Amino acid sequence: MTSNFTAWEMDKIYFNIIESLIFAADEPISASEITKAIKDIDGEDIDINNKDVDDTVNQLNERYKESESSYEIVRIANGYSYATKPEFSKYLGYLSTEKSKRRLSQAALETLAIIAYKQPITKPEIETLRGVNSDYMINTLLEKNLITIKGRAETIGRPLLYSTTEEFLKYFGLNNLEDLPKPREIEEIMKDADFIEQRNRIMMNALEEQLENEVDIEDMEEEDDENAVE
Amino acid sequence: MTSNFTAWEMDKIYFNIIESLIFAADEPISASEITKAIKDIDGEDIDINNKDVDDTVNQLNERYKESESSYEIVRIANGYSYATKPEFSKYLGYLSTEKSKRRLSQAALETLAIIAYKQPITKPEIETLRGVNSDYMINTLLEKNLITIKGRAETIGRPLLYSTTEEFLKYFGLNNLEDLPKPREIEEIMKDADFIEQRNRIMMNALEEQLENEVDIEDMEEEDDENAVE
Amino acid sequence: MYKIRLQQFEGPLDLLLFFIKRDELDIYDIPISYITKEFISYVALIKQLDLEAAGDFILMASTLMQIKVRMLLPRETDDKGEEIDPRADLVKALLEYKRYKEMTEELALMESNQRKRQFRGYYDADEKEAPPEFDALLKNITLFDLMKAFRKVLEERPKGNVHQIRKINVSIEQQIDFISEKIEAGKSVKFFELVKDMREKIRIVVTFIALLEMVKMGKLGLRESINFNDFELYSLGNG
Numbered sequence: 089m090t091s092n093f094t095a096w097e098m099d100k101i102y103f104n105i106i107e108s109l110i111f112a113a114d115e116p117i118s119a120s121e122i123t124k125a126i127k128d129i130d131g132e133d134i135d136i137n138n139k140d141v142d143d144t145v146n147q148l149n150e151r152y153k154e155s156e157s158s159y160e161i162v163r164i165a166n167g168y169s170y171a172t173k174p175e176f177s178k179y180l181g182y183l184s185t186e187k188s189k190r191r192l193s194q195a196a197l198e199t200l201a202i203i204a205y206k207q208p209i210t211k212p213e214i215e216t217l218r219g220v221n222s223d224y225m226i227n228t229l230l231e232k233n234l235i236t237i238k239g240r241a242e243t244i245g246r247p248l249l250y251s252t253t254e255e256f257l258k259y260f261g262l263n264n265l266e267d268l269p270k271p272r273e274i275e276e277i278m279k280d281a282d283f284i285e286q287r288n289r290i291m292m293n294a295l296e297e298q299l300e301n302e303v304d305i306e307d308m309e310e311e312d313d314e315n316a317v318e
Numbered sequence: 319m320t321s322n323f324t325a326w327e328m329d330k331i332y333f334n335i336i337e338s339l340i341f342a343a344d345e346p347i348s349a350s351e352i353t354k355a356i357k358d359i360d361g362e363d364i365d366i367n368n369k370d371v372d373d374t375v376n377q378l379n380e381r382y383k384e385s386e387s388s389y390e391i392v393r394i395a396n397g398y399s400y401a402t403k404p405e406f407s408k409y410l411g412y413l414s415t416e417k418s419k420r421r422l423s424q425a426a427l428e429t430l431a432i433i434a435y436k437q438p439i440t441k442p443e444i445e446t447l448r449g450v451n452s453d454y455m456i457n458t459l460l461e462k463n464l465i466t467i468k469g470r471a472e473t474i475g476r477p478l479l480y481s482t483t484e485e486f487l488k489y490f491g492l493n494n495l496e497d498l499p500k501p502r503e504i505e506e507i508m509k510d511a512d513f514i515e516q517r518n519r520i521m522m523n524a525l526e527e528q529l530e531n532e533v534d535i536e537d538m539e540e541e542d543d544e545n546a547v548e
Numbered sequence: 549m550y551k552i553r554l555q556q557f558e559g560p561l562d563l564l565l566f567f568i569k570r571d572e573l574d575i576y577d578i579p580i581s582y583i584t585k586e587f588i589s590y591v592a593l594i595k596q597l598d599l600e601a602a603g604d605f606i607l608m609a610s611t612l613m614q615i616k617v618r619m620l621l622p623r624e625t626d627d628k629g630e631e632i633d634p635r636a637d638l639v640k641a642l643l644e645y646k647r648y649k650e651m652t653e654e655l656a657l658m659e660s661n662q663r664k665r666q667f668r669g670y671y672d673a674d675e676k677e678a679p680p681e682f683d684a685l686l687k688n689i690t691l692f693d694l695m696k697a698f699r700k701v702l703e704e705r706p707k708g709n710v711h712q713i714r715k716i717n718v719s720i721e722q723q724i725d726f727i728s729e730k731i732e733a734g735k736s737v738k739f740f741e742l743v744k745d746m747r748e749k750i751r752i753v754v755t756f757i758a759l760l761e762m763v764k765m766g767k768l769g770l771r772e773s774i775n776f777n778d779f780e781l782y783s784l785g786n787g
Contacts, residue, residue: 100386108388108406112666116673129409155385156330158338162673171673176338181677182355183343267470269478342674344667392665404664421659424652425558431651447644450559450604490655491662499654501647 102126102136106144116167199225200234204256204268208238208249226250234259332356332366336374346397346488395487396494429455430464434486435501438468438479456480464489560608561645563590568642575642578635580619584612611638718751723758727768727781736771736782 109122119138127134145161145168152160162171172180202217203209214222229235238251252265262268339352349368357364375391375398382390392401402410422430432447433439444452459465468481482495492498557563567586568575591609594602618624618634626632633639730737739759743752759781762768769782 104386104388105406105409108402108410108666111389111400112402112410112669114669116670125409151385155381156334158334159341164673169670169673170341170668171675172338172342174675176335176342177675177677179335179339179355179359180342180674182359183339183347183351184676186351186355261469263469266476269467273478341668342671342676344671389668400668401665404661407664407666410666421656421663424656427655427659428558428648428652431648431655434655435648435651446641447648448559449561449608449641449645489662490658491665492658499651501651 102140103144103147106141107148110145110161110168111170113167113169116165116169118167121167196225196228200229200252200256203229203235203250204252204265205271207251207265208241210241210243210247210249212247214250332370333374333377336371337378340375340391340398341400343397343399346395346399346484348397351397392491393493394491395484399488425455426458430459430482430486433459433465433480434482434495434498437481438471440471440473440477440479442477444480560587560605561642562649563587563605564608564638565642565646565649575639578639580612580616580635584609584616587612718754720754720758720761723751723755724762726755727758727762728783731768731781731783736780738778738780740778742781 105126106122109125110117113121119141122141123136123138126136145163149160158176159170159172161168198218199214199222202214206213206217211222211226214226226235230237233253233255235250235256236253238249240246241249257264257267335356336352339355340347349371352371353366353368356366375393379390388406389400389402391398394401428448429444429452432444436443436447441452441456444456456465460467463483463485465480465486466483468479470476471479486492487494557566564583564587567573567583568578571582573579573583587605588609591602591605594605615634615638623631623633727742730742743755746752746755759768763770767784769784771780771782
């Protein structure tokens with residue numbers, strides 16, 4: 089009497105599985121990906137189809153509406169995804185701004201690193217090292233008070249010299265500039281990382297084989313010992 | 319007559335704003351970041367503090383429990399984050415073959431344990447405790463952002479000091495370093511005569527890991543074996 | 549039956565602990581000759597393979613042999629005149645190591661538990677409103693930055709038939725309309741995005757002038773983009 093769908097609908101567990109799959113997926117996930125995931129894990133005979141998934145999504149959204157959730161499931165790009173409701177967009181916008189303000193971009197970091205290790209240094213020197221115009225980066229770093237102008241070089245044109253600030257030290261938890269990790273120290277940690285890994289793998293395989301052979305023999309000897317004790 | 323807190327509590331909107339902020343933050347977000355966001359947007363005079371946020375999180379989790387949601391808010395890495403409940407891991411594992419990083423190796427975990435408990439700690443100290451060169455492990459942990467450089471020791475040679483990161487907390491599901499289980503005192507280990515029990519624990523661990531990690535490989539190997547036998 | 553998996557030996561201390569466990573030896577009364585023999589046969593294996601990692605093991609082997617010799621000699625005494633067990637330092641190191649080995653297991657357990665949880669996977673569907681004017685952000689954008697981004701666009705615009713002479717009908721008014729369309733109220737658009745498909749220099753120039761015009765009219769706001777050389781335009785909504 090009960091249709092397959094109703095029978096399935098009773099099965100609360102799939103309700104939750106669908107919810108968690110949409111929640112955790114890296115990309116919008118389609119109904120067929122969801123049914124495939126469930127069938128692959130629980131068996132091909134699980135009675136669930138794309139329509140069931142879509143119905144479940146509607147029911148989930150009903151539930152979120154009832155409980156006045158701040159998010160819901162939306163249908164985008166042939167899939168489902170969670171989205172916070174638009175009325176909160178200004179709070180979320182604020183957060184992402186805060187974050188981008190905090191983050192030093194890779195380019196800024198590169199520039200900062202050059203200044204930190206080569207200070208005092210001129211803009212042309214920085215640009216030679218980076219291979220690109222660095223006006224913007226230098227301005228940004230100046231504004232963030234991570235670097236400062238420390239006089240002028242004696243070379244032609246007397247370009248400005250840049251150095252790092254107290255703020256820079258504080259930002260990276262350093263007492264003074266001598267505390268900066270030395271390139272030699274970095275290299276020591278980084279040295280031949282790939283090589284060591286490769287070598288370890290080869291060593292482990294070879295040794296394991298050899299030891300396993302030996303263990304077989306030892307096992308027999310040990311069994312003899314145990315027999316002797318008992 | 320009503321206390322400030324009660325007045326605030328009535329304000330359903332912040333309930334939802336807190337929910338949406340945690341839901342939309344792609345890293346654990348702290349109570350103070352939440353109150354700051356709300357005050358910066360809606361005004362300094364908004365009566366909300368970190369305790370209110372934490373209470374709200376408890377209430378939200380109550381709600382998710384009642385509605386049998388597949389996720390909840392966890393306290394992790396000094397903040398709040400949504401995460402799926404462990405019982406759905408089976409299905410989610412299927413989803414994210416790519417995303418699910420490999421487990422840390424035994425050697426990496428060992429090095430990390432020493433750094434976690436002894437931080438800040440120098441490389442020579444780590445190597446004395448482990449009895450092996452640890453350049454590669456330190457490099458790996460730095461690359462994975464599980465540890466970071468935190469200044470220098472005042473000892474001879476002023477070696478670099480290593481500490482764990484927020485990412486470390488997140489990776490192990492810890493809210494802060496106090497959540498780490500306490501290591502046994504040496505005296506306790508000394509009293510503990512039954513190394514046999516220890517060994518069993520280690521073997522159980524190894525077994526579990528084998529089952530979890532090497533299923534694919536062993537499946538293939540077993541097939542090979544079977545083929546060889548047949 | 550012992551299936552030795554070498555991955556589990558993280559070093560000489562680990563290997564020694566393994567022998568102690570395997571043979572149920574008393575850690576405070578380690579039979580030093582026995583364990584040295586076991587250890588050295590293992591080291592021989594590593595040396596045979598001529599491996600760099602053997603160094604740590606060889607060092608331990610020599611320590612063991614040293615202890616072995618000292619065991620045969622009359623005991624040294626400490627300040628209080630008590631005999632020093634030549635094995636004391638080794639035992640201490642083993643216990644300390646064992647302590648962290650236990651914590652390694654704890655960490656492995658926490659790792660397993662945490663791996664059963666997943667964080668939210670996809671965030672792009674969240675609507676994030678451009679924040680209201682935050683001084684700090686706007687301060688970062690100067691007219692000079694604007695010019696620089698503009699120059700970069702000119703440099704990187706799609707290479708096509710640039711030398712082909714064509715008359716291009718484009719007016720500032722048209723481009724104002726074009727920009728207005730692109731940034732409906734509340735939405736924002738990156739400058740590079742805006743001029744991405746423009747192949748003619750003149751069109752980009754006119755668009756840029758239109759943009760400046762709109763800023764002047766207060767119809768348009770600008771802010772720093774995550775990409776430092778780009779910037780974003782957003783509607784001020786009263787246009």
